[in-house]
Amino acid sequence: MKICMLTSGHDVFDNRIYYKEILSLKKRYDQIYLVAPGDKDFVTEHGIIVKCFPKRKKWYDRMRPMKDIFNIAKEINADVYHAHEPDSFQVATKLKKELNAKIIYDSHEYYPEAFAEHFGFISSLVKNIIYLYEKRLAKQADCIITVNNILVDKFKKYHDNVQLIPNYPVIKYRNFENKLNKKPTFIYVGGLREDRGIFKILQAINIIKDRDFKYIFLGSFETEKFELKCRKFINNKLNNMDITFTGKIPHKRVFDYLNISHVGFVILQPDNWRYVNSEPVKLFEYMSSKIAVIGSNFPMVENIISSCENGILVKPDSPQDISRAILKLAENLEMVKVMGNNGFNKVKEIYNWNICEKRLLDAYEKLGEKLK
Structure with missing residues (x-):
């Protein structure tokens, strides 16, 4: 299975996207791509192929990055596209239609509320518009991943495959003692x-x-x-x-x-x-x-x-x-x-990524079965 992560605004080495999800998926899948804002393409030390496009200059500069993401991602021709924002997920919905790929919407923030904060006194109106926009897109997902029960309940109102994968830390099981400073x-x-x-x-x-x-x-x-x-x-x-x-x-x-x-x-x-x-x-x-x-x-x-x-x-x-x-x-x-x-x-x-990793891999396994 060829997997392609899409992000319009997160860093290449974003903690959740790269160090948690991608490295977990790498344990089972060999072909993993990441399309993200950056200066040049490269391959990471873990063998992840990173394809970059120029960062957006302003928060409202959204159309040009979406076109860049689509062109790069289409050439990759992945089996699964895993998007991390509403605008990168809109790209994923177009890729699904053109390539018959499976798509995942990973909602790890309150995107409508966050976007609406830029609009001052009309923020409530903008939030409702973005809610409708997100809902229309999310219905097209093959799987929705999110981080807390508030968001799970929101998406379950109109989608039957919603997975709770919180942003818990990766734990390295080892005995260690903090080398604490002498003063507090x-x-x-x-x-x-x-x-x-x-x-x-x-x-x-x-x-x-x-x-x-x-x-x-x-x-x-x-x-x-x-x-x-x-x-x-x-x-x-x-x-x-x-x-x-x-x-x-x-x-x-x-x-x-x-x-x-x-x-x-x-x-x-x-x-x-x-x-x-x-x-x-x-x-x-x-x-x-x-x-x-x-x-x-x-x-x-x-x-x-x-x-x-x-x-x-x-x-x-x-x-x-x-x-x-x-x-x-x-x-x-x-x-x-x-x-x-x-x-x-x-x-x-309780609060560790091992639990989340199992849920993530299970979600991908189910998508893989549908691709056969």
């Missing part, structure tokens, strides 16, 4: 944005700036404006604090920083509906690294942290609440170690 170390991993609580964390640090803790932020700022806001605040109020911004780093190096940290931040903000109703990937990545968590008191996050006893819930828009959590954990590192182990054990038991 707090880490954030991901894009640096206002709605992910970065500025709230800085405000919380300012409240307790008399304490000697280390803070690490892994990732790049989404906008220059927000970076200037954070840099100005740090220069004016936190100039002598031990705060490190690494910028974007290779996926494999993230673990080096997690390994020295005690606590991870998941401070998504409440004004974003998508965040309130999500299971953040970073939460599970922290858990898989044996570190405790300070998390937003949203229902899905609360359900995980409360049941696992691996961290503290806070009001994400309250710097005072965040600062209290930082102090509580920093002053009891033995408790932090217990929390880290609690989270790690739950990941080994």
Whole structure:
């Protein structure tokens, strides 16, 4: 079976697409292609053939990439096309008609809500339009893959083959001990944005700036404006604090920083509906690294942290609440170690990619039977 992944906006080495799904499929299938934005075609160290097209210049630059994806993907002539956004899946529906291929829609984000955020006061109208657009397309899928029960319930209203494959971390079963810093170390991993609580964390640090803790932020700022806001605040109020911004780093190096940290931040903000109703990937990545968590008191996050006893819930828009959590954990590192182990054990038991891999391979096996 020849498989072709399609993405219009994700990186070639996107964690879910490449390191989870593609590498899982590679265990069973030899011919795997990835069509993604990039500078040039190449073959990865795992033998995945990557075909690239120029990245879109703006969020609304969508037609030209779709044409590029179609032309490249048609030439590949795959048996299964696996698309990761509504626009790349629209390409897949055309490939299905022309090549009689099987197609998968992998909805791992709230796409209608995310797209509508660009439209201000008419965002509700745009969201409803995109819902209808997505529904019309998704009905043509041979299989729909998604990441949580809210999305499963949405797609099951009009499709009978919906698979729940959460974004749980890949666990390497080995015994290891974190090489923790001597002083309490707090880490954030991901894009640096206002709605992910970065500025709230800085405000919380300012409240307790008399304490000697280390803070690490892994990732790049989404906008220059927000970076200037954070840099100005740090220069004016936190100039002598031990705060490190690494910028974007290779996926494999993230673990080096997690390994020295005690606590991870998941401070998504409440004004974003998508965040309130999500299971953040970073939460599970922290858990898989044996570190405790300070998390937003949203229902899905609360359900995980409360049941696992691996961290503290806070009001994400309250710097005072965040600062209290930082102090509580920093002053009891033995408790932090217990929390880290609690989270790690739950990941080994429940929240791991091995479970998801089996579901993914089963879904492909069923599609393969239909191709015979």
